[in-house]
Amino acid sequence: MSVWPAVFLTLQLAAVTTVILLIIALPFAWWLATTRARSRPLFEAITALPLVLPPTVLGFYLLILMAPSAPLGGLWVRLTGDTLAFSFPGLVLASVIYSFPFAVQPLQTAFASVPRPVLDAARTLGASPRDAFFSVSMPLARRGLITAAVLSFAHTVGEFGVILMVGGNIPGKTRVISIEVFSAVETLDYRTAHILSFWLLALSLIVLVLVYAFNRRGGAGLG
Amino acid sequence: MSVWPAVFLTLQLAAVTTVILLIIALPFAWWLATTRARSRPLFEAITALPLVLPPTVLGFYLLILMAPSAPLGGLWVRLTGDTLAFSFPGLVLASVIYSFPFAVQPLQTAFASVPRPVLDAARTLGASPRDAFFSVSMPLARRGLITAAVLSFAHTVGEFGVILMVGGNIPGKTRVISIEVFSAVETLDYRTAHILSFWLLALSLIVLVLVYAFNRRGGAGLG
Amino acid sequence: MAETLEFRIRLRRGALFSLDVAEGVPLSGITALIGPSGGGKTTLLRALAGLERADEATVRFREQTWDAPGIRLAPEDRHVGFVFQNPALFPHLSVAENLRYGARRREVKSYDAIVDALDLGALMTRGVADLSGGEARRVALGRALASNPSVLFLDEPLNGLDTARKAELLPYIGRAVGEAKVPALYVTHSATEVATLADRVLGIAGGRLTGWRSPPARLRAVVTSVTGGLMRVRILGADPGQGADMTLPLVARMGETVGLGLPLDSVLVSTSDPGRSDASLCLPATVMGTSGGLELDVFGQRVTLARGGPHAVGARLWLSVLRVLPRPD
Amino acid sequence: MAETLEFRIRLRRGALFSLDVAEGVPLSGITALIGPSGGGKTTLLRALAGLERADEATVRFREQTWDAPGIRLAPEDRHVGFVFQNPALFPHLSVAENLRYGARRREVKSYDAIVDALDLGALMTRGVADLSGGEARRVALGRALASNPSVLFLDEPLNGLDTARKAELLPYIGRAVGEAKVPALYVTHSATEVATLADRVLGIAGGRLTGWRSPPARLRAVVTSVTGGLMRVRILGADPGQGADMTLPLVARMGETVGLGLPLDSVLVSTSDPGRSDASLCLPATVMGTSGGLELDVFGQRVTLARGGPHAVGARLWLSVLRVLPRPD
Amino acid sequence: ANFLTTAETLAEAFEAETGHQIVITHGSTGQLYAQIVQGAPFDIFLSADEERPARLKEEGRATEVRTYALGRLVLVSRAPVDAATVGEAVAGRTVALADPTVAPYGKAATTAMEKLRLDTATFRPVLVANVGQVATVFVTGNADFAFVSASQLPAMAAPSTMDLADFVAPIRQDAALLDRAQGNDAARAFWDWLASDAAAGTIRDAGYGAPGA
Numbered sequence A, B: 001m002s003v004w005p006a007v008f009l010t011l012q013l014a015a016v017t018t019v020i021l022l023i024i025a026l027p028f029a030w031w032l033a034t035t036r037a038r039s040r041p042l043f044e045a046i047t048a049l050p051l052v053l054p055p056t057v058l059g060f061y062l063l064i065l066m067a068p069s070a071p072l073g074g075l076w077v078r079l080t081g082d083t084l085a086f087s088f089p090g091l092v093l094a095s096v097i098y099s100f101p102f103a104v105q106p107l108q109t110a111f112a113s114v115p116r117p118v119l120d121a122a123r124t125l126g127a128s129p130r131d132a133f134f135s136v137s138m139p140l141a142r143r144g145l146i147t148a149a150v151l152s153f154a155h156t157v158g159e160f161g162v163i164l165m166v167g168g169n170i171p172g173k174t175r176v177i178s179i180e181v182f183s184a185v186e187t188l189d190y191r192t193a194h195i196l197s198f199w200l201l202a203l204s205l206i207v208l209v210l211v212y213a214f215n216r217r218g219g220a221g222l223g
Numbered sequence C, D: 001m002a003e004t005l006e007f008r009i010r011l012r013r014g015a016l017f018s019l020d021v022a023e024g025v026p027l028s029g030i031t032a033l034i035g036p037s038g039g040g041k042t043t044l045l046r047a048l049a050g051l052e053r054a055d056e057a058t059v060r061f062r063e064q065t066w067d068a069p070g071i072r073l074a075p076e077d078r079h080v081g082f083v084f085q086n087p088a089l090f091p092h093l094s095v096a097e098n099l100r101y102g103a104r105r106r107e108v109k110s111y112d113a114i115v116d117a118l119d120l121g122a123l124m125t126r127g128v129a130d131l132s133g134g135e136a137r138r139v140a141l142g143r144a145l146a147s148n149p150s151v152l153f154l155d156e157p158l159n160g161l162d163t164a165r166k167a168e169l170l171p172y173i174g175r176a177v178g179e180a181k182v183p184a185l186y187v188t189h190s191a192t193e194v195a196t197l198a199d200r201v202l203g204i205a206g207g208r209l210t211g212w213r214s215p216p217a218r219l220r221a222v223v224t225s226v227t228g229g230l231m232r233v234r235i236l237g238a239d240p241g242q243g244a245d246m247t248l249p250l251v252a253r254m255g256e257t258v259g260l261g262l263p264l265d266s267v268l269v270s271t272s273d274p275g276r277s278d279a280s281l282c283l284p285a286t287v288m289g290t291s292g293g294l295e296l297d298v299f300g301q302r303v304t305l306a307r308g309g310p311h312a313v314g315a316r317l318w319l320s321v322l323r324v325l326p327r328p329d
Numbered sequence E: 001a002n003f004l005t006t007a008e009t010l011a012e013a014f015e016a017e018t019g020h021q022i023v024i025t026h027g028s029t030g031q032l033y034a035q036i037v038q039g040a041p042f043d044i045f046l047s048a049d050e051e052r053p054a055r056l057k058e059e060g061r062a063t064e065v066r067t068y069a070l071g072r073l074v075l076v077s078r079a080p081v082d083a084a085t086v087g088e089a090v091a092g093r094t095v096a097l098a099d100p101t102v103a104p105y106g107k108a109a110t111t112a113m114e115k116l117r118l119d120t121a122t123f124r125p126v127l128v129a130n131v132g133q134v135a136t137v138f139v140t141g142n143a144d145f146a147f148v149s150a151s152q153l154p155a156m157a158a159p160s161t162m163d164l165a166d167f168v169a170p171i172r173q174d175a176a177l178l179d180r181a182q183g184n185d186a187a188r189a190f191w192d193w194l195a196s197d198a199a200a201g202t203i204r205d206a207g208y209g210a211p212g213a
Ligand SMILES: Nc1ncnc2c1ncn2[C@@H]1O[C@H](COP(=O)(O)OP(=O)(O)OP(=O)(O)O)[C@@H](O)[C@H]1O
Pocket: C013, C014, C015, C016, C017, C035, C036, C037, C038, C039, C040, C041, C042, C043, C044, C085, D126, D130, D131, D132, D133, D134, D135, D160
């Protein structure tokens, strides 16, 4: 059985998840970092919660949520004609929820350390809050952004329990590499497990080294 | 069967893991944040690797590493008379490796944004590098420290795949809550699964809210 | 058109400091804001620029309402060119990009003149982290000027610049304000800067305005010749040979008038002619009045020195000026 | 004991700047380091304090080797009290904790005198983020002084302080250096600060030392009476009634001598007696020499003014001083 | 999980024979059950137990249920043991079995231990998620004994094996034809083909008891 559909699917899932996560996490982390709302600790805590549940259990609840009889699952069926569980969008939803804390927390740390006076300067120079966010906060929070992206991406690549549960392990549709390796280990096919793991590690290492090396070259830090 | 041994064990594992992780991750993250070594991107990438492997696969390699015939496992047997796998120390080792990136990355982001001039000031005022690290870098990296601790702790609480494999699910010794919940779901005992999950979430939420609320009160940030 | 910046602002910070000010500041030339450290100068500028929360804020700039109950114009819509006390440059951008940041957003095409005047050419490609203190300040000034502001808020903009550089930049700021008709609020602790630049002086201490001070004494002079970077000027009203000529390192056109600030601690008022001296100028003067300072007539010009001294009206005095602070008129 | 700070330092930063300096600086009183912005003043101080990597560094402080090939004393072991150009206060600590930081590590028990002199009492419990510019600078100065340094490196320490505060702090710094026998390297762009404080002046520009400048002109005076915060002094060598008495806002003991700095732009040298004037002092002087400035004899004291003027040796001149800058001797 | 390799062989044979495409999804029995209940798009469920297929039939999610294989539990070890010596041999050693609460092979292993009078206090039992992991634990050298499925033996290269047929009943692995398969000819064809002799032969070759036998 070729391993390429799984590799391709994994990368696709990780990429889509990372992009969606960053889109959601950026404004949210920024809000957390700058708000004076008294409810902030509550939101920070909720953000960390997906971490606490074992992946299979989280998957179990997600399955319940995505069932066609549940509001969300039902809505999805009505909109697309397909069930949310056992589909690629369902996998994406599960990964996004599962990796949410890894995207939000590094970003929040980074945003919190953007100096206020520099933001003020941007405003007086004609930048709207939105503009200042993109032209000042984001570049200054670059390290946090990269950490968030790397953690989200890697975590989704290695994700497994939730995906196994929500995805249904359907070849070419929801069967990702992590499950291939897992199957190989479970069926005592250690040779395949070693080979797959090796490639997984090697490819990830190359990607990560490139990301970090590029990040480093990209101009002086805040220090 | 009482759930308390599992709860207690989980908390103990998460606490020990978090403490060890912070002890290792602090100097390492600090080194990553301040070094000019050209090899830095490589170390950053390696740090993120444990994320990429599915937990069972990581567990598989850890088992290989911990076998009494392997150097590490053998050494452990000689030192303690016990095998490393299926013991609490083995679990701790696995959790530490598994959660390593979550401890290092937020800390590195935080350390990287400690202003250099402030560290210089500390030095001229009589602080050794070590002293300056504890009296300046650490407090200024507080948000990153808390993020690292929360992610490590929560991730260990929810940890599952690796523990299942390396821990051997021995009641009172290596059976943690996440495995209890998993078993409940697998044996169709959804009632127990719901109850356990609820408590896991509720307790975690309370702990996290307290951590964040406390963190917030503790003086002004860098902004 | 009401050419004023009118404000009434109240705010508190901590247990000890509160700002409670109301004033109308004419929007022509440079208004110096002076007062002791911690007096509230920075806080006032920031509040006016829309960067501080206030308990009460009513601010009108010309015909435009900046703040009023229920109204709060965003800082970016006030077109304030703010030079912060601490430069607050963008750490992720090069010097050139720092300058471009505001320029692009205000659709300013070219600011080469500013780069030249502030001598930033050699720094353009540099990051800002390694700039020296004075270099950073010049970039901050350039950044604000390049954003085509409607009004300048300058919070100790020349701090940390060397004397030569200051002497160069003072007239430059004066000219920028004068030619572009961009009024400025100028915070400074330097009497020299006040004497050179200020058209009026407002005091602030303990969060309260302490009133308008007498404007710095200044004589007007006309440019009689220009050679290289130097020009020769003669006090207006004086004839050649009356000792009212001097050479200044300022660039101006023939026939133009310049203002010569007279710093108090460099002006000796004496009852006898000191004879040959190393003063730049030694001018005869007549006492016209002594209320509210020493009012003098110098070649027909009226100057008021903030100084007492038991001089009778009509008395003839000599004014030895050791140093003048020129600025374009 | 070699009372000098001897150094030879070479380093490069970027493509354009390199520092290449070697000098022996006497370790008594205050050595001013002056030069244009970007000249390398900050870099030199930082390199001496062990905070910069250098291509070559040999530094000896008294009998102690700070840097030599293969040797590099840690910054914390050099006991340098560094006031940075940008205050660099500890953002996570209160003002009191900022002061205590260095004090505790150098086993300094009490620094109440410093807190009083810098008027920091009201700020002690505050965080440092909201301090005004001048307040932050005073805290930075206090923090360095409280750490019981062997030598002070002051990088524009009085920038952003108001004139009144400066006038208070200048003598205070002078006294701190004088009484505690802590020498200082003092970077400044202010002629006033140089005239008041400096015992010698070293120039630096473009990363090269430009040599020793003539030390500021200073007359010595003796305290003749003390009332409240004011004291009356008389120029040493003068008799009562010779116009050589003046009142100064400085605290000193009867009979003590003080130095009176003569800022160049506040001293008029004239060939005739200007008569009654608003000068603080008007002193007769005799020209003793004209090489390397105008060498004068004033009541038996020798002062050299960095000034030309075609005066013949032996000529009688008048010295009108508009402003003096006192410092404890 | 224990049947995956065999299922793949079966599917290949079936595809070669009929031209129908079979897509195999695998996971732990309990997890697959939960997915079916939540509407997973599966047609046939090859369970490792008899309880879950029965439950699916009860709930009306399955139309037919049938035993497709009889699992054989074996004990693998480093040195040969038999019923007489095993009690002594395991003393102080690590014994791996699947978690009896979630895995049928684990349950069977507990029964076997009782029959063999192995006192869990004298050795160290470790419970992992399923028989796949039990084998892994043994193969990596972390356990000295392991209760696994006979179907796993070829892949394990275990030094010695003790057949437990005398001590524990074969594990009935039931298959369910799910509701969803109605009208799916291929699913129906595979369901029928699973009961054929050809299929039984393959299943037997893999180390299982065939249901008919
Ligand atoms: N959050 C706060 N709590 C207490 N006091 C505050 C707070 N924020 C500002 N202040 C005080 O408000 C006063 C005014 O500060 P401001 O920066 O406006 O002074 P300034 O006139 O600009 O002084 P400087 O010349 O030193 O820059 C200062 O004494 C400062 O300590």
